[in-house]
Amino acid sequence: MSRRDPKYTGSPWEHFAQWRRGEYDPSAGRLETRPPETERRADREAALLRSYVRADRRDEYTLGLAKRIGGFNRIYRALAVVLALFLTVLLLVTVSYLPAFGDISAPENNEVAQRYIEKGLEETGAVNIVAGMILDYRAFDTFGESCVLFVAMCCVLLLLRVDKEADPHSQAVEDMSDRFFEPHHNTILQMAARILTPLSVIFGIYVVLNGHISPGGGFSGGAIIGTGLILYLTAFGFARTGAFMTERLIKTLTVSALTFYCFAKSYSFYTGANHLPSFITPGVPGAILSAGLIVYLNVCVGIVVACTMYTFYTMFRKGGF
């Protein structure tokens, strides 16, 4: 019985022989191996050198900074505590001066409501008394609400935004899961969105512009517009809405709406409180361009609400515009 293959090609014995000769490494490519001592020492030295350089740069920066902000830090903490205590005491003292809850002699339980109902139409020009209240008598409160929406939008942006440049891998994963669950080119959904999106956006604009005449206003109208945008986004994907709803547009719209609201209402409050003549007049109640500033303020609030809804959706959906 002669052997056809005297070198035992491919058999364990041949591997063993090769391993003895140093030609074959069974763990190559399968096992994490320890590099030779010389390479490791070189690596360590290079890493040490790099960290020295980095530390030097950092120290140059922080030592200079620490000299400047070391004292400030301590003062800052003390001042923060003092400010918090001051605000607490101030609010508690204010609360102690308020009339008891449900007190019949408190102005909010008789005079204020009566005045809103009896003189609201005459003073603000809004047929919808609620719009007259929230955007004229209590416009400052509504401004706060709009700013709360803006701050919420900023917080969601900070927390949920995926940084594409810093972490391309996570972005790819997000895109893939998005593509997996997204109804891509779903004809039925696209047809429904083609019909419903223009209708809902137009209805939203109608509700915003008629806020002082009929029930509705900036908040509800803005929510309807935002819903239309989100429906369009769901049906046609981010590429189509991203073409016009860019980050820049949302930023510009929101900030300019809030700024306009702030300046317009400051002017109105200033002239009203000082009994100065103002060019803002209630106009003819019931007309579309009446009720002084309420129409414009409704538009501002509507823009802020629509942008906030759209931003929330995009952030929670894939963490970017």
Next chain:
Amino acid sequence: MSFSLVRFLPAAALITAGIAVMAVSTLGIFRIRYVLNRLHAAAMGDSLGLFLVVLGLVVLYGWSFASAKLLVIVALFWLASPVCSHLLAFLETSTNDELAKNCRILPLSQLEAQQAEETEEGGREP
């Protein structure tokens, strides 16, 4: 009096029927265990139940701007609700790995053959 009764009785019948359909669909949503069957139950209340209630209200209050608005709401529901059901069912069938455990799956060729058979039979009958 009699005229208002003529209006009131069909309106009441319609609204009662609508509420009954809604009740059956709600019962179905809680009673049925599988998504696709639940979708079927929910869609019934959304389409027929809502339509019957709105029709009853329109009959009760007569033809006005408000009743036109109610009919627009029905149209919106009839447009949006099937699309939502379709999307939910699509997601369920495309992501559930154990779909065969819950429902019978026909291969597309068999389905087409079955449909062709049905249309042939329907064509033969008249």
